[in-house]
Each structure stands twice: as structure tokens, then as C-alpha cells.
Amino acid sequence: MDQAISADGTRIAFEQVGAGPTVVIVGGAFSLAADGNALASALAEAGFRVVTIDRRGRGSSDDKRGSTPEDEADDLAAVIEAAGGEAIVLGHSSGAVLALYAAARGAPIRSLFLSEPPFRFGTDEPAADLPRRLQQLVDDGRSDEAVVTFQLEGVGLPPEMVEQIRNSDQFVPLVPLAQSTVYDATLTAQVSTPPREMLSVTQPVTILRGEQTFPILVAAADRLASEIDGAELVIVPESVMHRPDPVATARVVRERV
Incomplete structure (x- = not known):
């Protein structure tokens, strides 16, 4: 690259x-x-x-x-x-x-x-503290939970869909990207309107x-x-x-x- x-x-x-x-x-x-x-x-x-x-x-x-x-x-x-x-x-x-x-x-x-x-x-804005909580999960070594939290609260996916993703082969490649959820959540909150x-x-x-x-x-x-x-x-x-x-x-x- x-x-x-x-x-x-x-x-x-x-x-x-x-x-x-x-x-x-x-x-x-x-x-x-x-x-x-x-x-x-x-x-x-x-x-x-x-x-x-x-x-x-x-x-x-x-x-x-x-x-x-x-x-x-x-x-x-x-x-x-x-x-x-x-x-x-x-x-x-x-x-x-x-x-x-x-x-x-x-x-x-x-x-x-x-x-x-x-x-x-x-309309239907995520909680204002979402980026901070995502960062804390990553810092605590809980990147998998950061991914799930972002999917639920940042994206708004239904819990059953998030659980299905978590139990599939799709989930493993997402975990190393957990830090980027902080950036996406921060960006979309900052300019939501x-x-x-x-x-x-x-x-x-x-x-x-x-x-x-x-x-x-x-x-x-x-x-x-x-x-x-x-x-x-x-x-x-x-x-x-x-x-x-x-x-x-x-x-x-x-x-x-």
C-alpha cells in the first residue's frame, strides 16, 4: 500500500x-x-x-x-x-x-x-457520553464490548442482529477496529446536524x-x-x-x- x-x-x-x-x-x-x-x-x-x-x-x-x-x-x-x-x-x-x-x-x-x-x-441522537464510554472500553481491554456498544448505540442495530453478528465469523475482524468506533462516534456527534x-x-x-x-x-x-x-x-x-x-x-x- x-x-x-x-x-x-x-x-x-x-x-x-x-x-x-x-x-x-x-x-x-x-x-x-x-x-x-x-x-x-x-x-x-x-x-x-x-x-x-x-x-x-x-x-x-x-x-x-x-x-x-x-x-x-x-x-x-x-x-x-x-x-x-x-x-x-x-x-x-x-x-x-x-x-x-x-x-x-x-x-x-x-x-x-x-x-x-x-x-x-x-432525532434519536446517541447519548452524548458514547465516545467517552467507547474509549474507556478500549482502554480497559474490552474492545469486543466497544464494538457491540457502538453497534447498539451508535448505529442503532437491533439487539438480536448484534448478537447474531457477535456469534458469527464476521465479529472477529471487527474487534481490532474498536478504536475507530470512538472516532466515528465523535465525528457523527459533532456534526450530527x-x-x-x-x-x-x-x-x-x-x-x-x-x-x-x-x-x-x-x-x-x-x-x-x-x-x-x-x-x-x-x-x-x-x-x-x-x-x-x-x-x-x-x-x-x-x-x-
Whole structure:
């Protein structure tokens, strides 16, 4: 993997595939660069150079105690600079929140594609102390409990689904990513209702969501599209239950760039 050096010295790992205009994919909670491979391949086939990232505290990237949303925005800016200096950014879930946040802070982003960003706009907000409790669980060596707590309180998954995940092979790879739940919970709490700076970005903004997805994500996408001047809302039928369809998503990007 290639590496970019963020403003605080943290090394951020990324991979590249394809040729053409650069698209940086920013994944959501628990995602690694490799989780974007199918989408990256579809975008590469559509004529793009695609960059996938291990966000800080994940995979091959480094981490620093006390990292902030500002640090993660700097990470994205550093990757874009390392990949050529300007990029289209496609963020999914909390990665979409981060992409919009980084754009508002001046990251060299050409255009934004935001896939089902989990803005809550003051509705059903997680407890304010969630990031602190997640950090305490990680510090106490209870990373598995941090993962479960984030799934229950941060994401809002039903307890039976969380228990099913915990008892499956899916759970083991999530545990090493527990520290990143602190960062996701902090970011989404800090800008749960996006401030004026985020709603007034000058880049073209396309907001994507599936027809069949969680109601809170439908509400978030639709409201965000109505509050960002000139934003386009695109409903992607092929994307189901918070899983962006690679080919359909690549088609949306290709048609708008």
C-alpha cells in the first residue's frame, strides 16, 4: 500500500487502481480499504483512477491517541494531495459525513458523492457520553464490548442482529477496529446536524441512497439534499439496506463527472 503523511504525522495507507480522473473512496464504520475493492473495480472500469483508504486506526494506517474529526479531515486531505492534488470524493455512511466535513475545511475536493450519510438532525441522537464510554472500553481491554456498544448505540442495530453478528465469523475482524468506533462516534456527534459551513460547500454535491434502506438514512439523505443549495438526490434502486451497489454507483458518478 502507498502512504500519505497527515498533518499530525500519522501515516495513512491507501491503494490505487485504474487510470483517469481520481476518485477517493471513504468508507464508513469498520470499513478498510479492501472493503471498497468491488466499488473501486467498477469505477476503474468506468474510466477512473480510484483510491481506497484505511482510515486512521484501521488496517495498515497508524493512529494517535486523542485523534479528532479535524485529524481525520486532515488525513483525507493528505491522501488527496499524495494522489495528485485534487479528487472526486465518494463517501459512504460515516465516510460521507467525513467527506463533507473535510470539504468544508478546505480539502482539495473537486466534487462530492455522499452515499447514505447518517446525519440525525437532532432525532434519536446517541447519548452524548458514547465516545467517552467507547474509549474507556478500549482502554480497559474490552474492545469486543466497544464494538457491540457502538453497534447498539451508535448505529442503532437491533439487539438480536448484534448478537447474531457477535456469534458469527464476521465479529472477529471487527474487534481490532474498536478504536475507530470512538472516532466515528465523535465525528457523527459533532456534526450530527451539519453546520452552515458544511451546508454551503461550493463543490457539486450528489447525495445517493437506496430505495430499501434504514428509515433514518432516507430521512437524512432527503433532508441534506434539501438543505445544500444545488445538491442532487439520486435514488439507486440497486443499492439495498445500506450497501451501495458497485456498478450502479459507478454509473451515477460517471454520468456526473
